[in-house]
Amino acid sequence: MSSRDQILQRMRQRRGGALSTPEKDFTPLKRPEWTTEEKLARFRAAMEPVHGEIHDCRNRDWVADLAELLQSRQASTLLVGNGPEPLATLSSSAATLPELVVYDEPVASWKEHLFRNLDAGLTTTRGGIAETGSLILWPDASEPRLISLVPPIHVALLKATELYGTLSDAMAEQDWSSGMPTNALLVSGPSKTADIEQTLAYGVHGPRELIVLVIE
Amino acid sequence: MTESNLTDVRQFHPRARAAIDNPQIRQNFRRAMDGLMDKRRMAFEGWDLEALRTLGASVRQDALARLPDLLEQLEEQLTANGVRVHWAVDGDEACRIVTDICKARNARTVIKGKSMVSEEMHLNHHLQQHGIEALESDLGEYIVQLAEETPSHIIMPAIHKNTGEISELMHEKTGTDRSSDVEYLTASARQQLREKFMAADVGVSGVNFAVAETGTLCLVENEGNGRMTTTVPPCHIAVTGIEKVVPTLQDMSALLALLTRSATGQHITTYVNMVSGPRRGNELDGPDEVHVVLVDNGRSGIYQDDELIDTLRCIRCGACMNHCPVYTRVGGHAYGTTYPGPIGKILMPHLIGLDEGRHLPSASSLCGACGEVCPVKIPIPDLLVRLRQESVDGDRLHPAVVNGHGAKRDWKESLAWQTWRLIHANPLAYRLGTSVASRLRTLQPASLGAWTRYRTAPKLAARTLHQRVRERQP
Amino acid sequence: MTDTLKLYPARPEKVYFYGTCLVDLFYPDAGMAGIQLLEREGIEVIFPEQQTCCGQPAWTSGYHDEARAVARQQLNLFPEDWPIVVPSGSCGGMMRKHYPQLFRDTPEQDVANNVAQRVWELTDFLLNVCRIRLTDQGEPVTVAMHTSCSARRELGLAGTGPELLSQLGRVTVVEQARAEECCGFGGTFAVRHPEISAAMVSEKVDTLTATGAREFVTTDCGCLMNVAGYAEKQGHRLSGQHILSFLWERTREQATDEGAASP
Structure with a gap:
């Protein structure tokens, strides 16, 4: 008998007999309906203490803000996805942006360059979670996984209207259970560790900085 | 290890x-x-923690009650997503599966995300014996591996070491300059490990929750090494205990709320990494191959008993x-x-x-x-x-x-308890014994073995409570 | 682990008093204090003479056959439907929580469950059933309180002792750091793992003495033996007392009619 069948059979022929399934009451996870502004305030309150930087660009040109933020960090390259947006907006902007590097080749062909030479990466998001201050990232062919992981600075665009109260809300409203992408992420701040004597240090493997630009 | x-x-x-x-x-x-x-x-301030724990318990009980069915559903979904599913009755078989995958790919180096199941399997040792280098990438695990030790805590593996010890260790093993600056030490480790991520042939990770309905592996972490491990090498192997499966994403969200708060007091970790398959279509990164090894290693035995089965609820916080x-x-x-x-x-x-x-x-x-x-x-x-x-x-x-x-x-302890039973199951013998002990209390030895190594002996009262109650009666 | 639903009985005419073996042999004053406090509340105390030990030492050591044999002897001591009061969270926890486990699937199952439901830790009983009112007659004093883990977690009585002490006008109660941490007694644990137990009790004594109190009170004789015994052997200026002895001694002159509802 295969290991698989052996394991399954052993459990199905359990000595104690069949087990009953308890009721599951998910109300402890429920939160009140929050307005967009309340959600944004909660998002901020959750993310800022873990060193996520949030800029409200709703009434401004976010590209100009991005340019200024990257300039102040002396970033000379910005990694972006190969989809039409936000590439088109960036390309058509008059702002002084770092050199745009478009992720349009399989990683194997330019891994060295990706790991060694890029200063910042820009991604979109599939919304955010107010309660925990989390971004929902849904990498795909036009926005590969490593943009948000390898460069030392990760800038994410978050539409204020796409803020959800809780993870459960987001999962339900976006109907995650009907099928997940190859990789989905919740990102709540920059990479960090406390493995050396419980002292926080940022940027251990992923980005040292996470900047969220809240847009319309 | x-x-x-x-x-x-x-x-x-x-x-x-x-x-x-x-x-x-x-x-x-x-x-x-x-x-x-x-x-x-x-x-947990502001939460109804009791209600939330009750939910956590019922989610796990529900998953265990339907475990064989859920494992089959998980396998089906993962397979449909392009993930290859393996089953191992014990740690040795799980090690063989991982080694065989590595060998089939001519892999020389494996980079590892944090996985307690792989510790349980002694995977690193096994890989080494087959000429495959296995390097831990979680900073704590990396430190522990440099020291040739084992983790002293399941969440914070190097918690037993202080900064000075870690600095000395990194200096000795990797040539890092000695420093008491944690940021510097962390940055050094980042550099050392990035080279390894780029070069690794295979990434091996654990799994926090395996969601049956969508065939999704959830990995919860702060550092990003788990994401690196599951994204950069061309092959990802996830090893997990068979009990880690949950029915739905909603179930996962309940356990996630409990896990990070219970473990490190975080509302959520920096990354919740949900892997549901290898690189697909025109995707430009992510592994070409994803494997899941479902490890039993004693769990189906625990599963048999109505009381012991609760052990399998654990979410390793x-x-x-x-x-x-x-x-x-x-x-x-x-x-x-x-x-x-x-x-x-x-x-x-x-x-x-x-x-x-x-x-x-x-x-x-x-x-x-x-x-x-x-x-x-x-x-x-x-x-x-x-x-x-x-x-x-x-x-x-x-x-x-x-x-x-x-x-x-052993016979000595058995005999002691049998004697204890003889006295205490017989009220007359008990009263006789205790009143004699009280009367002879001045003969009580001052030394009572291990007890009096650190404490004074408790003093027998002149008259027992039984005696004093009896004296009051008219 | 604690009761999700605990229904206190109405104040009864009589109670059974289960003294416990540690009180019987080493701390009979605490037992007498408990009896006198109950009597002052107008409750008749029945002390079943055939009582010995609840069986806990064998239970926690894994010798369940022996534990059952001894516990079975106790099941017959409480024929009438009166509450059973116990001056110990640990023995109270054994009878309330573990008798049903110990006698599961045995002929004594029903009587064990019945006994378990009637068991009350005595400070809990005094506070929540008798609704005792204490009038402090003693000199001003500062004490620390150590609630045993079984009282705190098994029976959910973290607040009971402090609440009783707060009725004593001239007693200042100070709380030690990590008050909820175990003192290291754990029954046979203290002799099976003496170094670990000693490391625990030494920190407990340190935190207690750091409060500045010279005295501590506790709900359980096991903790008392352990903490006071360690403090004495190591020469710390810290002495301990069972909370019942302490309450009785400070209020013994209190007139009976000050009790809430004497018959």
């Missing part, structure tokens, strides 16, 4: 003594555990050890087991047998702090008592079932 740590289980007492006598170890653990307890308390007064005093290495602390005491006997693990269930004052904080309400103290019974074959009505049961039974 070596095989020798199995035999070290029997060395619990000398190791515990050594830890207790080491002020540095004592201080490292005390400080760390105090901090973690505070953080957990604050993280580590809160039980953070709150354990014994763990805080002796640290994680004293146990000599993959999983230390309260969860280790109730889980390890099933993995290594009660003969090897005979000291584990007794190493608790049954204070109940572990059960009180457990996010899925595992009745840890009750399970400890059950395993104590099993280790001495102490209950004829409920015969012991755990492998190696009865190993601790």
Whole structure:
């Protein structure tokens, strides 16, 4: 008998007999309906203490803000996805942006360059979670996984209207259970560790900085 | 990581003594555990924690009740997503599966994300024997591997070391300049490990939750090394215990809310990484191959018993050890087991047998702090008592079932308890004995073995309560 | 682990008093204090003479056959439907929580469950059933309180002792750091793992003495033996007392009619 069948059979022929399934009451996870502004305030309150930087660009040109933020960090390259947006907006902007590097080749062909030479990466998001201050990232062919992981600075665009109260809300409203992408992420701040004597240090493997630009 | 740590289980007492006598170890653990307890308390402020724990328990009970079906559903979904699913009855088989995948790809180097199951399997050792280098990438695990030690905590593997020790270690093993600057040490490790991520042929990770409905593997982490491990190498192998499956994403969200708050007092970790398949279509990164190894290694045995099955609810948050007064005093290495602390005491006997693990269930004052904080309400103290019974074959009505049961039974202790029973099951003998003891109290020995090594002996009263009550009666 | 639903009985005419073996042999004053406090509340105390030990030492050591044999002897001591009061969280916890486990699937199952439901830790009973009112007659004093883990977690009585002490006007109660942490007694744990137990009790004594109190009170004789015994052997200026002895001694002159509802 295969290991698989052996394991399954052993459990199905359990000595104690069949087990009953308890009721599951998910109300402890429920939160009140929050307005967009309340959600944004909660998002901020959750993310800022873990060193996520949030800029409200709703009434401004976010590209100009991005340019200024990257300039102040002396970033000379910005990694972006190969989809039409936000590439088109960036390309058509008059702002002084770092050199745009478009992720349009399989990683194997330019891994060295990706790991060694890029200063910042820009991604979109599939919304955010107010309660925990989390971004929902849904990498795909036009926005590969490593943009948000390898460069030392990760800038994410978050539409204020796409803020959800809780993870459960987001999962339900976006109907995650009907099928997940190859990789989905919740990102709540920059990479960090406390493995050396419980002292926080940022940027251990992923980005040292996470900047969220809240847009319309 | 070596095989020798199995035999070290029997060395619990000398190791515990050594830890207790080491002020540095004592201080490292005390400080760390105090901090973690505070953080957990604050993280649950404003929550109905009892209701949330009840939900966590019922999610896990539900998953266990339907475990074989859920595992099949998980397999089906993963397969449909392009993931290859393997099953292993024990750690050795799981190691062989991983090694075979590596060999088929001519892999020379494996980069690892944090995985307690791989520790349980002794995977690194096994890979090494087959000429495959396995490097840990979680900073704590990396430090522990440099030191050629094992993790002393399931969430914070290097918690037993302070900055000075780590600096010295990194200097010696990697040439990093000595420094007390944690940022500098972390940045150095980042650089060293990035090279390894780029070069690694295979990434091996653990799994926090495997969601059956969508075939999704959830990995919860702060550092990003888990994301690197599951994204950069062309092949990703996830190893997981068969009990880690949950029915739905909603179930996962409930456990996630409990896990990070219980473990480190975080509302959420930096990354929740949900992997549902290899690179697909025109995707430009992510592994070409994803494998999942479902490891039994004793779990289907635990599954048989109506009481012991609660052990399988565990979501590996580590809160039980953070709150354990014994763990805080002796640290994680004293146990000599993959999983230390309260969860280790109730889980390890099933993995290594009660003969090897005979000291584990007794190493608790049954204070109940572990059960009180457990996010899925595992009745840890009750399970400890059950395993104590099993280790001495102490209950004829409920015969012991755990492998190696009865190993601790010895005639001297049995005789002592039988004598105790003879006296206490016979009220007359009891009253006679206690009144004689009181009368002869001046002859009470000042030394009562281990008790009086640290304390004075309790003093027998001149008259027992029985006598005093009787004297009052008209 | 604690009761999700605990229904206190109405104040009864009589109670059974289960003294416990540690009180019987080492701390009979605490037992007498408990009896006198109950009597002052107008409750008749029945002390079943055939009582010995609840069986807990064998239970926690894994010798369940022996524990059952001894516990079975106790089941017959409480034939009438009166509450059973116990001056110990640990023995109270054994009878309330573990008798049902110990006698599961045995002929004594029903009587064990019945006994378990009637068991009350005595400070809990005094506070929540008798609704005792204490009038402090003693000199001003500062004490620390150590609630046993079984009282705190098994029976959910973390607040009971402090609440009783707060009725004593001239007693200042100070709380030690990590008050909820175990003192390291744990029954046979203290002799099976003496070094670990000693490491625990030494920190407990340190935190207690750091409060500045010279005295501590506790709900359980096991903790008392352990903490006071350690403090004495190591020469710390810290002495301990069972909370019942302490309450009785400070209020023994209190007139009976000050009790809430004497018959």
